[in-house]
Amino acid sequence: MAVNGLALCDRREFLRWSAAGMATVCGAYGGARAAGATDEPHDAFQEGNLPCVRAARADAVIWLCMLGGVSHLESFDPKPALNKYAGKTFSATPFDVLNQRFTNKNIDNMGSKEGPKHESHILPLQVGFQKQGESGIEVSDWWPCVGRRIDDIAVVRSLWTTDFQHSAQAQFHTGRPVRMSRPPSVGAWVRYAAGSRSSRLPGFIVLGQPPSDFGGGRTAHEASYLGPSYAGVRLSSSPTSALPFSPPDSRLYAQAQRNEFELLRQMNTLTAQGEPNDSSRKARSRAYELAYSMQESYPRVLDMSDETPETQQLYGLDEPVTEPFGRQCLVARRLVEQGVRFIQIYHGGNPNNDNGDWDAHQNVRENHGRMCPRVDKPIAGLLQDLKRRGMLERTLVVWGSEFGRAPNVDFRTPCGGPDFSKRMGRDHHVFGFSCWFAGGGVKGGVVHGRTDELGFHAVEDRHYVTDVHATIYHLLGLPHDRMKIEGRQRLPDDLGTPIHGILA
């Protein structure tokens, strides 16, 4: 009996077969399952249970998500036509964007009661742009530092999604609008299928403020039906409050706790003799070990005193504007060094703004002009730092946002008064937007996919958001089309297809 035939059968069944001498359990992990792995991937994804294991190109993922909707037009997909047709309505341009085959009911959201739908005028680009790097990819002037790293980046300009509301934030991470369902997030699938390489830290760590409930809430890093042990563990990047339930800063406490854990270890060993088969007791003992080591190891990750001032400046730790996100990016690099598999950093999450701070309805220039400098330097610093340490080759960095912003002026938000010419914001845009990848097995300095002249529809090499997930699975050596478990249906769109055009 071939091992392949057992691909999806249950683990116990598999072991029974192997006990019968028909197959052998392969103990070594291949691909993403690097030697020395400590938190094993779920049984179904262990070597021998998978039909094929591609060689992994990346060991770790850093996922950067800007909440609220970054304008693709004023970041990585600049459209000079917007300047040319500024002030005109869509129908006054030669491009019939409202009646394309990609147009769907979401188009109705592009207007408001006060005006003819979608017929507000086109807003010119709110910032300049220029060719960057040797590849000459055009990047807006709000992203100067990332622009200088463009030769390490593969820009995908042809994403689309469906949820017009900010709950697209959850959709971006799970592939489903929250109203339909809340399946596991991309990070949870990775943690589930690839396991973790760190014995002292959780395998899937979340930094930054998650989306509000309005944006789908913690769904964006939850594990849903995979079980909460695969969910992202939300940690703080502030050295003063590193852990939930962190220990008091006291040597006495630490010493007393050491005695306590020793007592617990001994007592648990005693009860173990009476219950040889109690797997939860073993798991709990391990959780205590991990908790104990995290108390020590995580604050050490946050302690930047061993980073040179030059490195700290690279991430912008010396400037108040860049310090918060810069610290998270630097922590992410340090977590990768510790073997953490998936680090998800949210930017723009705000308990007092359900939408996410990137939501530029009223004034793109004001909003993005303020937001971009907070992340541009830190992200570029992260890429540069990973590269010079030789880590970028095996670390995949993914940048994205739940959707882009519309080419025309925002109709829905009556800010700027009745005079449309004073309105400077853009509404949500689901029909075409951008994301990018860097490192771990992707080409640098390439653009993949295209939107139309106005940046309205993705028209070439269109990718639904799950293709971003599939690309990650693929690069980690995981079979993207097997990311499912028995009893839970996943349709082809849920599973996505790797974006082959950007693979190195």
Add this chain to the structure above:
Amino acid sequence: MRIRRPWKIVGALAGAAMVTGAILVWKERTSWHRWTAPDFLIEAGEYADPAEAAYLSDVKPILAARCYKCHGAVRSEGGLRVDSVAAMLRGGDSGPAIVAGNPDESPLIAAVRHADWVSPMPKDGDPLTESQIGGLADWVKSGAIGPQNERPDDPAAAHWAFRPAVEPTLPSLETARKYANPIDLFVAAARQEKGLRPAEPAPKELQLRRVYLDLVGLPPTQAEIDAFLDDESSQAYERVVDRLLDNPQYGVRWGRHWLDVWRYKEHDGRKSEKQTWSSSEHIWVWRDWVVRSLNRDKGYDRMILEMLAGDELAPNDPDALAATGFIVRNWDRHDRNVWIDQVVEHTSKAFLGLHLNCARCHDHKFDPISQVAYYGLRACFEPHDVKTESLALGRARETLPVTFVSDVHLDAKTRVFHRGDYDSPIDNIKVVPGVPEVIRGSGLLIRPVRTRDGGSSTGRRLALARWMVDPANPLTARVAVNHVWMRHFGAPLVETVTDFGLAGSPPSHPKLLDWLAVNFRRSGWSLKWLHRQILTSQTYRMRSCSPEADAANAEIDPDNRCLWRMNTRRMEGEIVRDSMLYLADALDQSIGGEPLDHELAETTNRRSVYYRYSQEDKPQLLEVFDAAEVNECYRRHVSIVPQQSLALCNGSFAWRQAARISTRLSRDAETDDRFVLHAFRCVTGRCPSETETTLCLGFLNEQRELFSHGEILPASGADGGEPPWAASDAEAAARTWLVHALLNHNDFVTIR
């Protein structure tokens, strides 16, 4: 050849080396296609014709295992069914599937042979084996003869859960005299079949802790443990069960269980703008109705009637109106379709154990539920809307705003949406309120009823609820019994708790499930009857581990599906928190009222169910211990993650309770020995072993030593006073640390 029972055929097949493949196929496929006691075999009687016999032994089983899924009663792809000879001869859209006497011209044979002029079959799984194909071809060649009057197979009609539950006869066992409770007889019978030896009864003190935590969510006090250990009478345990069922904390504990199933969620929306987007600010009135109803042992049937149609059943009874919170909870400010579809989905999951929602976009893939049937059920809810009025509630007749349901849109039309897309209604399909044919039972008897303000209500929801609780409904009682069983045993009888349909898993103990369902109904749908029946069984009172029996049993039944021992479970977050408070003598056991801010759960002492619970806001300690997902939690996940350990080993809540417990226990424990004994019994409900005592005494010494050392000064507590872990009195500090260690012991959070 005389064949009476299906298993004879299986036996006959096993004898023939040629068809071993078919058996393997069966085995492989049982996960999705249960070939339930096929009628065609039982009714066929005698078969004189060898071709007919060949059909039944070599052909039909292969077709059933590999082809019926797509070409059977539930789906007939390409218009083709292969579940009777006549149907195969008749064929589908592209003509007959077989040509009698000519296998080479028969598309079906060509398909399994992977000939190039038809699509290869079966579409999933391995191709048929040579011998299987040979069997099919030979049978076609010999004239494709089948039994006369062959009835096409109807897996749905035969499906266990769609058949009425009838009281099964009790198994007759040699050991029957040992078992007074029918539960034990059924379980023992299943065990015997597999050669499993049951574990012994759990030690009395463990039984007591188990049943306390199960019924009221609080551990027994030392006095209660002592009284129970001293009570030698035969009914001592039964009396405990009765007393606990009478304790109002039972309603609080089981209220939370049912609120998981019924998806309790407090209002949420856009906080920054103070907007409610879903549920209702007054939804907690329904939470209190649940607790109250359980404590009064209101019939489960009556609870369903009130929750789905309290306004139609008893329009002038504020309590019945409050019960409709079950529906109100789904209110969605933005999308009425989403709101009503949620009601349909979860009414069907919670009470019927059916994934009716699969049929929202297309006919159900597994169950015989058409898309139109989905909208038929939806039509029952189409006219409703929510309303808020001030009503006098409860025994105190306190006037409170209550949000409830009533039929407002009397003319609302239900339309079928093409592929479930709300923008694509299909106008030429007429939808009438109805229920899926396959479990029709008594059907819907819809009569309009008068409302509280003298108007009219369609009576559809009331009819639906009545149909659910009608004895002819095969699902409602079984589903409820399964939910209760799961929460007592840590594992359900039917693994797929929300799917009793064809894609669900079969019950581990079908007769037991039916016996419980029938008698639950007979008891007047009394949940307390059901609890008592389960809790007083020997099955429930077994040990959770039994080292002597373990090795042999674990080999046969590693997952304990046959219940040869009790399962160990972990406390839910609510129980972790409430038990600590209770042991600290600090728990406020008052019942009901407006929710408290979720952050107050750290510092105040109400039972956990009384803190704000919405998608975003839940008490942190509960969340860490896998609190119910508000959107759907028919069964809680149980995770073991480091945050739980951190919450218990560093969290200030655990420290405060440890200090309180230690102070309380120290009052009558002068010596260390006594303190260790008391602390162990208090926290784990059992006595420490000698070695454990020694370890604990050593620990007390160590900590005392450490804290009497004046050199290292503790940091001050948050409020400026000394933190609970660093009492200035070294003796007190050491004792607090011991209690704290025991709260972190596996035996505290584990229900053994």
